[in-house]
Amino acid sequence: MGTWDTGPFDNDTAADFANALDEAEPETREALIRGVLIRTIDATGYLAEAEEAVAAAALIAAQCPGGEPVDMSYGPETPLPVFPSDLRVLADEALARIVGDDDGPASNWVHPEDWKQWRAILTRLRAVLAPPPPSIALFDVQP
Numbered sequence: 001m002g003t004w005d006t007g008p009f010d011n012d013t014a015a016d017f018a019n020a021l022d023e024a025e026p027e028t029r030e031a032l033i034r035g036v037l038i039r040t041i042d043a044t045g046y047l048a049e050a051e052e053a054v055a056a057a058a059l060i061a062a063q064c065p066g067g068e069p070v071d072m073s074y075g076p077e078t079p080l081p082v083f084p085s086d087l088r089v090l091a092d093e094a095l096a097r098i099v100g101d102d103d104g105p106a107s108n109w110v111h112p113e114d115w116k117q118w119r120a121i122l123t124r125l126r127a128v129l130a131p132p133p134p135s136i137a138l139f140d141v142q143p
């Protein structure tokens with residue numbers, strides 16, 4: 001994996017995923033993102049698409065309240081559709097799977113500081129993707 005920084009699109013695999021999204025028909029982009037998330041959640045053994053799943057999660061988080069815009073230097077150049085809210089849950093599950101895999105992407109970092117920064121990015125993404133707590137209706141008190 002060619003990695004030049006710790007951001008979601010700062011590696012060759014994620015940049016290639018962004019290119020694939022740009023080249024895909026607009027109506028198939030959501031399916032590409034959904035597919036990589038589901039395959040990462042369901043993977044057994046090595047997480048072959050972890051870098052793409054992190055990139056997909058960043059794209060979804062960018063559309064959530066508190067989400068940060070994606071660096072367009074390596075991210076998709078074409079506008080993406082507004083994603084349905086169920087993708088937030090899938091993205092969070094995929095990131096949980098990636099963070100919990102000690103033999104996966106976490107083991108690829110040579111410098112401990114890079115690993116810590118990458119993990120902090122995933123933690124921020126998960127915080128944005130987490131569904132808001134359910135609101136509890138208050139009793140309507142009449143005088």
